[in-house]
Amino acid sequence: MNPRLTLLTASRVLQQIRADHRTVALLLIVPCVLMGLLAWVFQDTPVFDQVGPALLGVFPFVVMFIVTSIATLRERTSGTLERLLAGPLGKADLMFGYAIAFGLVAIIQALVATAFAIYVCDLDVAGPVWVLVVIAVLDAVLGTALGLLASAFAHTEFQAVQFMPAFILPQFLLCGLLVARDRLPDVLSTISDFLPLSYAVDAMSAVASQVEPLGDVGPDLGIIAAWVVAALVLGALTLRRRTD
Amino acid sequence: MMNTAAIVIDDLLVRRGGVVVIPGLRVCVPAGQVVGLLGPSGSGKSTLMRAVVGVQKIAGGTVTVLGQVAGSPALRSRVGYVTQSPSVYADLTVRANVAYFAGLVGQGSDAVDKALAEVDLSAVADRKVERLSGGQRSRVSLAAALAGDPELLVLDEPTVGLDPVLRRDLWNLFHRLAGAGRSLLVSSHVMDEATRCDRLLLMRDGSLLSDSTPDELLARTGALDAEAAFLHLIDTAADTAKEVV
Numbered sequence: 001m002n003p004r005l006t007l008l009t010a011s012r013v014l015q016q017i018r019a020d021h022r023t024v025a026l027l028l029i030v031p032c033v034l035m036g037l038l039a040w041v042f043q044d045t046p047v048f049d050q051v052g053p054a055l056l057g058v059f060p061f062v063v064m065f066i067v068t069s070i071a072t073l074r075e076r077t078s079g080t081l082e083r084l085l086a087g088p089l090g091k092a093d094l095m096f097g098y099a100i101a102f103g104l105v106a107i108i109q110a111l112v113a114t115a116f117a118i119y120v121c122d123l124d125v126a127g128p129v130w131v132l133v134v135i136a137v138l139d140a141v142l143g144t145a146l147g148l149l150a151s152a153f154a155h156t157e158f159q160a161v162q163f164m165p166a167f168i169l170p171q172f173l174l175c176g177l178l179v180a181r182d183r184l185p186d187v188l189s190t191i192s193d194f195l196p197l198s199y200a201v202d203a204m205s206a207v208a209s210q211v212e213p214l215g216d217v218g219p220d221l222g223i224i225a226a227w228v229v230a231a232l233v234l235g236a237l238t239l240r241r242r243t244d
Numbered sequence: 245m246m247n248t249a250a251i252v253i254d255d256l257l258v259r260r261g262g263v264v265v266i267p268g269l270r271v272c273v274p275a276g277q278v279v280g281l282l283g284p285s286g287s288g289k290s291t292l293m294r295a296v297v298g299v300q301k302i303a304g305g306t307v308t309v310l311g312q313v314a315g316s317p318a319l320r321s322r323v324g325y326v327t328q329s330p331s332v333y334a335d336l337t338v339r340a341n342v343a344y345f346a347g348l349v350g351q352g353s354d355a356v357d358k359a360l361a362e363v364d365l366s367a368v369a370d371r372k373v374e375r376l377s378g379g380q381r382s383r384v385s386l387a388a389a390l391a392g393d394p395e396l397l398v399l400d401e402p403t404v405g406l407d408p409v410l411r412r413d414l415w416n417l418f419h420r421l422a423g424a425g426r427s428l429l430v431s432s433h434v435m436d437e438a439t440r441c442d443r444l445l446l447m448r449d450g451s452l453l454s455d456s457t458p459d460e461l462l463a464r465t466g467a468l469d470a471e472a473a474f475l476h477l478i479d480t481a482a483d484t485a486k487e488v489v
Contacts, residue, residue: 008344012333080332083331086299086323087321088348242299242301243300244260
């Protein structure tokens with residue numbers, strides 16, 4: 001890996017995102033609209049305070065997954081991927097370049113969505129807000145990393161879009177938002193122990209309910225970070241310099 | 245450098261999807277020249293070029309580029325590759341594209357400006373690629389390779405769809421680069437570009453029909469232009485095949 005080439009690639013991806021004003025607007029506004037809708041649906045009940053923080057982690061995860069898998073698929077179909085791999089750019093440089101770029105976008109997205117949830121929707125969080133933001137950013141980077149990996153298995157845009165329900169919805173069903181993970185059937189509970197989104201939701205729930213959540217959040221973040229690195233490394237391994 | 249070969253290919257065998265597309269090809273491309281790779285669409289030109297830049301899986305033989313195995317890490321910043329369809333980012337400006345690809349091989353903004361001027365795109369440098377015409381897009385792709393100042397340029401149909409003046413300018417540029425010691429392998433399916441090359445490779449069905457200078461080719465076949473020479477070679481090859489049967 002070459003840090004200069006990684007950062008050069010991250011800056012190129014950021015230029016692409018920045019040039020697309022509508023995408024930037026969607027990235028920042030959609031999570032706020034959804035949080036607002038959720039707060040409205042559950043007004044005068046404690047539900048919003050319970051699931052709101054978890055969803056602050058789930059939104060960036062889903063959005064970044066989709067955006068990244070499409071972006072890398074475009075890189076493949078436009079021929080730029082082949083051009084890059086014929087040059088000095090390393091596979092890991094490309095993967096981590098994307099992860100850094102979308103991670104930075106995720107920081108802004110998480111700040112905006114969290115601020116909106118707390119100051120506009122009156123989301124009540126027991127723990128420190130900065131922990132909430134850190135978890136949301138890591139969730140977004142997780143979405144990016146899994147999106148990069150998933151795009152390796154997609155040959156068309158149609159397939160890439162289908163990977164969203166295939167990769168994400170099962171995790172969403174099992175992550176503890178609908179039914180607490182310890183009340184799931186044993187097999188499903190065990191499966192949920194291996195899925196990264198479970199730890200994202202666990203961490204968010206800890207911040208929502210505990211004044212000092214770091215003891216619970218730390219290990220969760222560790223597991224998510226391990227998933228991020230594993231997905232990026234696997235994603236890099238699926239890239240082939242030589243193709244048929 | 246001038247006397248060595250830029251590319252040496254020995255017994256190259258390429259299969260794609262189980263079908264042999266290059267059945268054992270040998271060729272030596274001299275350094276410091278503009279070498280044309282001509283042949284109809286589907287003759288294996290692009291596959292051969294992909295093998296030279298090291299992105300094509302090969303089933304046998306060797307491809308040596310600038311003295312090293314094609315695709316080896318040391319070659320990646322010394323070889324420039326421009327694919328047939330422009331491989332640049334449509335959502336970035338012309339300059340941002342060229343600057344990114346130049347930056348990857350350690351070149352700065354001077355090289356970017358120079359490359360943009362060489363392909364006559366300075367005037368639209370700040371325009372997004374998606375707003376450009378097809379010919380302009382392929383020149384962005386070319387500029388992205390030129391800015392890296394590679395020792396070997398592998399250009400897959402770089403002049404398709406360009407107006408005659410621009411085409412002439414680009415061929416002049418290729419010869420200037422060759423004069424400065426760079427090596428170029430340029431493919432085309434337009435036979436009238438043959439006379440612009442220092443050396444010509446004629447390709448059909450994955451094999452080389454001819455490897456000579458344009459003058460030698462015309463003298464040997466008695467044809468008036470490259471198109472006629474090409475037809476003559478195909479007919480001769482077909483006659484030989486009949487006699488063997």
